[in-house]
Amino acid sequence: MVLTRESRIIWKRRLQGFWFEYSHNKIGLVGLGLLILYISVAIFAPLIAPFPAEEVRSSSMVRHADTFALPEWITVFPPFSDWPREKIFHLNWSLANGQGLPPSIEAVQTSNGWKFIYDANKTKSAEPVTITLTSSLDYQYAPKVLRQFTLSFSWKASPSNTTKTVKFCVGSICVYGPETGTMQYLLKLDMKTPNGTVYSLWDQNWFQIRDINPRAEPAFWSSNSSSNVRLTPLAELAVKLGYASYETTRMVQDMFPSKGIYTFNFTIIVKPGEAEGIMVPLEKAKGYVEVSNAEFNTWGRVFGLLGTDGYRHDVFSQLIWGSRISIAIGISAAALSVLFGLIVGIVAGYLGGVVDEILMRIVDILICLPALPILLVLIAMFGYNVWYVVLILAIFGWQGLSRVVRSQVLSLREMTFVESAIASGGSKSYIMFRHILPNVLPIALTSLVLSVPGAIITEASLSFLGFGDPFAPTWGKMLQNAYDTNAFSPVNLAWWDILPPGLAITFLCLTFVFIGHAVDEIVNPRLRRRR
Numbered sequence: 329m330v331l332t333r334e335s336r337i338i339w340k341r342r343l344q345g346f347w348f349e350y351s352h353n354k355i356g357l358v359g360l361g362l363l364i365l366y367i368s369v370a371i372f373a374p375l376i377a378p379f380p381a382e383e384v385r386s387s388s389m390v391r392h393a394d395t396f397a398l399p400e401w402i403t404v405f406p407p408f409s410d411w412p413r414e415k416i417f418h419l420n421w422s423l424a425n426g427q428g429l430p431p432s433i434e435a436v437q438t439s440n441g442w443k444f445i446y447d448a449n450k451t452k453s454a455e456p457v458t459i460t461l462t463s464s465l466d467y468q469y470a471p472k473v474l475r476q477f478t479l480s481f482s483w484k485a486s487p488s489n490t491t492k493t494v495k496f497c498v499g500s501i502c503v504y505g506p507e508t509g510t511m512q513y514l515l516k517l518d519m520k521t522p523n524g525t526v527y528s529l530w531d532q533n534w535f536q537i538r539d540i541n542p543r544a545e546p547a548f549w550s551s552n553s554s555s556n557v558r559l560t561p562l563a564e565l566a567v568k569l570g571y572a573s574y575e576t577t578r579m580v581q582d583m584f585p586s587k588g589i590y591t592f593n594f595t596i597i598v599k600p601g602e603a604e605g606i607m608v609p610l611e612k613a614k615g616y617v618e619v620s621n622a623e624f625n626t627w628g629r630v631f632g633l634l635g636t637d638g639y640r641h642d643v644f645s646q647l648i649w650g651s652r653i654s655i656a657i658g659i660s661a662a663a664l665s666v667l668f669g670l671i672v673g674i675v676a677g678y679l680g681g682v683v684d685e686i687l688m689r690i691v692d693i694l695i696c697l698p699a700l701p702i703l704l705v706l707i708a709m710f711g712y713n714v715w716y717v718v719l720i721l722a723i724f725g726w727q728g729l730s731r732v733v734r735s736q737v738l739s740l741r742e743m744t745f746v747e748s749a750i751a752s753g754g755s756k757s758y759i760m761f762r763h764i765l766p767n768v769l770p771i772a773l774t775s776l777v778l779s780v781p782g783a784i785i786t787e788a789s790l791s792f793l794g795f796g797d798p799f800a801p802t803w804g805k806m807l808q809n810a811y812d813t814n815a816f817s818p819v820n821l822a823w824w825d826i827l828p829p830g831l832a833i834t835f836l837c838l839t840f841v842f843i844g845h846a847v848d849e850i851v852n853p854r855l856r857r858r859r
Contacts, residue, residue, distance in 0.1 A: 349850045356846025362839040370652040377648040378632065381801050384641040384649065386809050391640040393631035394476050396815065396822045400630045412469040414628030419481075419592055420621045421461035433457055433598075441481075441620035446511055446598045448613035456599040464591045465624055472581040473629055476561060479517075479529065481622035484554035487511040487601055488614035509550040510608050511615030514597040516546050522588030527569060530559055534568060542567035550601045594619060635824040637806070638813020647828050649801040654784055654836060657718055657802075661783035664722030666729060666776045673733025674768065678741050678760050688734070691727045699724045700789070707795045714797045717790060721783050729775045733768050740764050770851030777844035781837035788833050803829035 350356050369376060383390045393414045402408045421442055429435055432453070434445040444459055487509025516531035533547040535557065542564040559565070561580050563573035571579045584590075600613035607613075627640075634643035676687040703720055710716050740746060741764070749759045790796050791804025792811070806829040815822040 346850060350846055353846040353849060355842045359839045359842025359844075359846065362835060363843065366651055366655055366836055366839065369648060370655050373648045373652055377645040379642050379645040381645075381649045384646045384801060385799065386639050386641075386805075386812075387798070388639075388641065391627075392642045393628035393636045393640060395636065395638055395640050395813075396820055396825065397628050397631040397636040397640075399635045399824050400632055403630055408630065410468070410470045411629045412474045412626045414631055415626050417465040417624040417626070418621065419463035419465065419624055421463050421594060421619065424460040424462045424593070427460055429459065430457060433459065435459075438618075441618065443616060443618045444596060444598075445616045446614060448600050449611040452610055454600050454607060454610065454613075456597050459596040459598075461594040461596070461619065462591060463594075463622070464589050466588075467584060467590050468587050469584075469626070471584065471586045474584050474626055475577050475580055475629065476627035477580065478625040478627070479559040479622060480557065480625070482554070482556045482620045483515060483532070484618040485511075485513045485515070485549070486552045486615055487550055489612065509552070509615065510601045510612045512548040512550045512599050512601050513615070513617055514546055514548045514595075515617070515619075516595050518593045518595070519583070520591040520593065521583065522586055522590065527583055529565070530557065535559075538564040538568070542573075548597075548599070592622070592624075594622075634828055635822070637809055637822070637825045638815055638820075639809065643806075643825055643828060646801050646806050647803070647832060650803040650806060650829065650832070651836075653714060653800050653802045654787070654833070657714060657721070657787045658780040658784040658836070658840070660718045661721035661725065661787075662776050662779035664718065665725030665779055665783075666772050667726075668722060669726035669729030669775070670733055670765070670768065670772050672726065673730040674737055674760050674764055676730070677734035677737025678756065678764060684734075687730075691730055694724065695727045697724075700786075703786070703790060704793070704795055707790065714800050717787055717796065721786055725779060725783065729772070729779075732771060732775070736768050736771060737764055740767055774844055774848045774851060777840050777847055780840040784833060784837055803833050 350360075374380075379390075379392065382388060383392075397414075398408065398411070400413075403411060423429075423435070430451050430453075432446060432448050432451040434447075436443040436445070442461060446457070448454065489510045514531070514533075517529050519527045519529055521527075531546040532549060532553070532555070534542075534544045535555070537544050561576045563576065566576050566579045567573055569579060596617050596619070598615070598617065600610060601608045601615075632642050632644050634647065637643055637646070672687050672691070676684040703724065706720050707716065746759060746763055749763050754762070787796065787802065788804030788807070791802050792808045794808060796802055796805050796808070798805075807826070810816065810822065810825045810829075814820055815825045
């Protein structure tokens with residue numbers, strides 16, 4: 329419907345008058361300012377949030393820092409000033425000082441590490457050859473605070489020739505023994521602390537069978553092998569170093585007891601291979617070993633503006649992305665419920681009779697139903713989806729408005745302008761939506777604004793109970809994750825994971841409450857006279 333020039337002038341004057349009244353309401357202006365802030369955050373979330381929404385879901389395997397890392401701004405306080413940050417130390421290997429390699433070893437330094445080519449025939453010796461690579465890092469964080477780290481590198485070993493010995497055959501089916509090669513090798517990695525304590529962190533044999541035997545000793549291999557190693561202080565490493573399997577935190581704190589230089593030594597031992605217990609001829613004892621440079625990553629105990637949660641994800645990013653879902657759900661559910669309430673209230677009030685009786689009995693039934701249990705059942709039936717939640721919230725949120733609108737329409741239909749429209753031949757639908765609807769819109773507007781907080785809190789409650797969309801980063805989902813990861817427990821008490829989503833929900837609800845009260849004072853003459 330196109331508005332005439334006179335209608336446009338009337339609506340313009342109405343809006344100007346509404347804004348004049350609203351701009352003199354301090355609470356309303358505060359609410360409007362908060363709403364603009366929330367909407368701006370939701371719109372510019374991709375620019376504000378440090379990490380994408382996919383990375384901060386509870387199902388994401390991406391790690392941003394240690395579990396329940398504190399906000400980084402807390403380091404302004406002296407007890408936390410030197411707590412570990414999320415940092416990668418690059419360990420570029422070099423040959424140990426004073427080490428001379430025999431002619432049987434050719435050392436080649438590559439852009440990413442070292443390659444050692446072994447040929448026992450050059451020295452005519454079967455004695456094992458030991459090569460030591462070394463690197464160090466300057467650890468200047470608080471002693472006994474670090475809880476987790478990651479040590480990453482890769483290696484590859486290849487004898488010049490390998491064979492498999494047949495143990496026995498049954499018909500055409502043969503069983504082979506382990507692969508043997510013309511070169512045997514043993515690789516291990518140690519760390520030396522500033523006070524001289526040495527920790528054996530890794531060797532290739534232990535790393536291969538650590539799940540079966542966490543106390544496995546280093547052993548020579550002679551097969552073609554390679555591996556990308558990512559070592560973290562798990563239970564197997566704790567057992568290897570003499571701790572109980574659950575003492576990983578204590579182990580790491582003992583490993584980093586003070587500030588200073590920590591030295592890492594990578595040892596390579598090579599010697600001629602064996603076949604069925606007999607050493608291969610020296611002219612065949614050949615092969616090579618490659619080792620990449622390593623990275624040592626300290627997991628931050630402080631991180632970002634709001635730290636991390638129990639899944640090691642950035643809390644600030646979750647908070648920013650959650651604004652989109654909460655605002656969208658609140659406004660969408662409130663708008664749909666107001667639309668349902670308007671239509672039912674106008675139709676029931678104007679038509680009356682059997683229609684009014686049927687619609688009001690439906691309203692009575694829905695009002696008597698326990699909304700939250702039914703919401704839980706319906707969501708369990710139809711699946712976890714944000715828009716299902718919006719629709720279900722709308723279905724159970726319009727009953728009160730429909731009664732208020734109906735009572736208003738019962739008085740409006742007796743007014744002279746409605747009787748004049750009837751006398752002029754206007755249809756029922758024309759009168760309802762052309763003459764009656766504009767007169768009940770102020771009530772609907774107030775109800776719309778004041779219904780948003782209820783929808784937001786209901787969605788947060790559903791998410792907290794585990795009935796929200798698992799793929800949508802909402803504030804209720806943040807609280808559920810905090811509960812699931814024991815953020816509320818006295819041991820953790822991760823207030824930075826609990827308070828932000830709670831305060832965000834509270835202030836967003838207050839935003840619409842402030843706006844709703846301001847609008848109510850403008851459209852309700854009685855409240856305006858009291859003011």
